[in-house]
Amino acid sequence: MKDQQADSDGPNGREIKLGVLNDFVGMYLRAAYEAAFTDFADRLGEDRLRPGYFTILTLIVNNPGISQTEIGRTARRDKSSVAKALRWMEDNGLVTRLRPNHDRRTHLSEATEEGYALQRRMEARGREHLAALNATIGSDRREAFIETLREIVERLPEAGSSD
Amino acid sequence: MKDQQADSDGPNGREIKLGVLNDFVGMYLRAAYEAAFTDFADRLGEDRLRPGYFTILTLIVNNPGISQTEIGRTARRDKSSVAKALRWMEDNGLVTRLRPNHDRRTHLSEATEEGYALQRRMEARGREHLAALNATIGSDRREAFIETLREIVERLPEAGSSD
DNA sequence: TATTGTTATACTCTATAACTATA
DNA sequence: TATAGTTATAGAGTATAACAATA
Numbered sequence: 237m238k239d240q241q242a243d244s245d246g247p248n249g250r251e252i253k254l255g256v257l258n259d260f261v262g263m264y265l266r267a268a269y270e271a272a273f274t275d276f277a278d279r280l281g282e283d284r285l286r287p288g289y290f291t292i293l294t295l296i297v298n299n300p301g302i303s304q305t306e307i308g309r310t311a312r313r314d315k316s317s318v319a320k321a322l323r324w325m326e327d328n329g330l331v332t333r334l335r336p337n338h339d340r341r342t343h344l345s346e347a348t349e350e351g352y353a354l355q356r357r358m359e360a361r362g363r364e365h366l367a368a369l370n371a372t373i374g375s376d377r378r379e380a381f382i383e384t385l386r387e388i389v390e391r392l393p394e395a396g397s398s399d
Numbered sequence: 400m401k402d403q404q405a406d407s408d409g410p411n412g413r414e415i416k417l418g419v420l421n422d423f424v425g426m427y428l429r430a431a432y433e434a435a436f437t438d439f440a441d442r443l444g445e446d447r448l449r450p451g452y453f454t455i456l457t458l459i460v461n462n463p464g465i466s467q468t469e470i471g472r473t474a475r476r477d478k479s480s481v482a483k484a485l486r487w488m489e490d491n492g493l494v495t496r497l498r499p500n501h502d503r504r505t506h507l508s509e510a511t512e513e514g515y516a517l518q519r520r521m522e523a524r525g526r527e528h529l530a531a532l533n534a535t536i537g538s539d540r541r542e543a544f545i546e547t548l549r550e551i552v553e554r555l556p557e558a559g560s561s562d
Numbered sequence: 563t564a565t566t567g568t569t570a571t572a573c574t575c576t577a578t579a580a581c582t583a584t585a
Numbered sequence: 586t587a588t589a590g591t592t593a594t595a596g597a598g599t600a601t602a603a604c605a606a607t608a
Contacts, residue, residue: 250469252458252461252462252465252469252473253461253462254457254458254461254473255457255458255460255461255522256457256522256525256526257454257457257458259529260525260529261435261529261532261533261536261544261545261548262432262435262436262439262450262532263454264545264548264549264552265428265431265432265435265548266432266436267475267548267552268428268548268549268551268552269425269428269429269432271551271552271555272424272425272428272551272555273425273429275555276425286597286598287425288597288598288599291420291426294417294418294419294420295415295417295418295420297418298415298416298417298418299415299416302415303566303567304566304567305565305566305567306413306415310415310417312430313598313599313600314599314600314601315566315567315568316567316568316569316599316600316601316602317598317599317600318567319566319567319568319569320568320569320598320599322567323568339565339566339607339608340566340606340607340608341565341566341567341606341607341608342565342566342567342607343566343567359418359419362419362423363419366422366423366424368555369424369425369551369555370424372550372551372554372555373424373547373550373551377543377547380540380543381424381544381547382424382427384536384540384544385424385427385428385430385431386427386431387535387536388431388434388435388532388535388536389427389430389431389434391535392434392435392438392531392532392535449574449575451574451575451576466589466590467589467590468588468589468590476575476576476577477576477577477578478589478590478591479576479577479578479579479590479591479592480575480576480577481590482589482590482591482592483576483591483592485590486591486592502584502585502588502589503583503584503585503589504583504584504585504588504589504590505584505588505589505590506589506590563608564607564608565606565607565608566605566606566607566608567604567605567606567607568603568604568605568606569602569603569604569605570601570602570603570604571600571601571602571603572599572600572601572602573598573599573600573601574597574598574599574600575596575597575598576595576596576597577594577595577596577597578593578594578595578596579592579593579594579595580591580592580593580594581590581591581592581593582589582590582591582592583588583589583590583591584587584588584589584590585586585587585588585589
């Protein structure tokens, strides 16, 4: 039905044919992700961490004593990326890391008072962002929408990465 | 309603609490985008352009004589990013650029035979990717899903970028 | 040997700013 | 002045690989 070769015509009037790009769900996914990302960043203003760092700090606040391996597994980031983020956060007084005696390989992270405070401020802004996003999506569509996103993440790799 | 603090427990058995991250639609969007992106890349194997370059080449194939400004506007990329891509594609024999007499500022791009051939091969792989993605989404949900993504892109910036 | 984490390095993708050349 | 495009540079954001310490 929606196969009207949805062209993009600029202000100059020229119609740009999108061809197969028209069907690329990935392009819509990226555009939506970028829009959501930008909305959150705009709401944070200057008082913020990068989104990836916010994710990590939030995991630490919610799970005091979490290890870097656990953070990486949960946030789906390589341990080296986590290490870099943690070092920055420690240098900036947001987290402290402890090496327990029972296993001195691991580094357990906890948020400092400053870390907790920043996370709370960012979470508050995050909730405003979510309210705007949810208003756009609509409560009637929200669950089905997220469920579809989840299924893409879970089921697509099984089909695709068979080489 | 869905506030059961959907935790993530790793193989070690420890439950990681996601807290507010649980509600972050942006995380699901990014994960889904990355999954789609990876699936496409896996299918392309070595015979490929980067996804952004494929977008540009496809625009050129579908719109011979398109200008760089038009490409940038359609692909939502800065002219400098487009210029870099075009130079690489020209150096690698995929496109040629012409400067018309009526306006010698503009560069109009056309695909070479090699460019057309590569685009066709990539488009074929892209269609396989889309088939897998559409199978995951399901034809009954597809239109509503894409419509939601579109609305996020179109409506969210209006609410968020008011500073 | 396996695991945790660190570091150096590099890659992808993209934008900003200063620029040239045209119009 | 405004527009099209180029170039140098920078900076997220992330991963790979080699490594040290510990188990």
